[in-house]
Amino acid sequence: MILEKQIWVWADYRNYFHSRVTLQILARASVLAKKNNAVVCAVVFGDRVDAYAGEYIAHGAQKVYVIDDPALKVYNVESYAFLLSTLARQYAPQILLIGATRFGQEIAPRVAKQLDTGLTADCIDLDMDDTGRLVQVAPSFGGNLIAKIITPHTRPQMATVRPGTFQELPHDDDATGEKIRRPLPENMPKPRVRCLKSELQQARVRKIETADIVITGGRGMGSKGKFKKLLDLAYLLNAEVGATRPVVYADWISQEALVGQAGKHIRPKVLFSFGISGAIQHTAALADARFIVAVNKNPNATMMKLADVALVADANQVCSGIIRALKDRIRN
Secondary structure (H helix, E strand, O other), rough: OOOOOOOEOOOOOOOOOOOOOOHHHHHHEEEEEHHHHHHEEEEEEEEOOOOHHHHHHHHOOOEEEEOOOOOOOOOOOOHHHHHHHHHHHHHOEEEEEOOOOOHHEEEEEEEHHHHHOOEEEEEEEEOOOOOOOOEEEEEHHHEEEEEEOOOOOOOOEEEOOOOOOOOOOOOOOOOEEEEOOOOOOOOOOOOOOOOOOOOOOOOOOHHHHHHHEEEEOOHHHHHHOOOOOOHHHHHHHHOOOOOOOOHOOOOOOOOHHHEOOOEEOOOEEEEEEEOOEEEEHHHHOOOOOOEEEEEEEEOOOHHHHHOOEEEEHHHHHHHHHHHHHHHHHOOO
């Protein structure tokens, strides 16, 4: 019987060098563990995963539960959900956190069902209350409200966490931790779905969450046609384009570009903000931007106060001027 309090982070290593959500959650788990006198644990399944277990220790895990078997080389949601719920019953973690990727969104509800516990999806923050319960913060009603949710009775307290929400800890080569190896259970169910072939495809576009330069636009751009100038500017600067919720709802750009509590959290080196007033639903998702350039007609807009450089001007005209200057520089 495990007497110590444990916070588990389920590890998705399949695209380790580009998808950092597991490391981001480990960083937040380390903060929560200090508040709750708990141990941070990663849980990893697969074939030849020792190197990944070591990486999780270097990024904050004090223990890593490992099931390493050739039978787990290819991911199967039924098998992985069974293993995770089986281990959770055995070791009784207080908290179980999973990245809100497509992978995590598939497995988390299955595990919650098998453990007969609650699950808060797509969290944008995590904290502890005075009684040591996990406070799970998530957007609700289309991002109009922010809900603080607790799981008062059942355990583990489960949540999926939106990628990009937290900053990973630096890699610590001197970090030490315990690897706890577990065998494949004898009662492992036979999967009903079998993978015949898989192929890794390169993404056609970069993710806005990992872009060094992000150009965001709001209704202040004036129209859908004028908003498209931001795409031209992004091409010239090798940047990604984000948008506020009104712009997405007006169908000026796809939902994938939404930056805000109901969309993507970003932490670019340089952020350009065109025609955005700065509602809290938007600004909460870009607090980690290193340098902000804002353009707005209203000098008192919240976005202008957050900016390192604020230009009181028409956003559309400034965008057009920058595009012309960049094209002239390329030609010369």
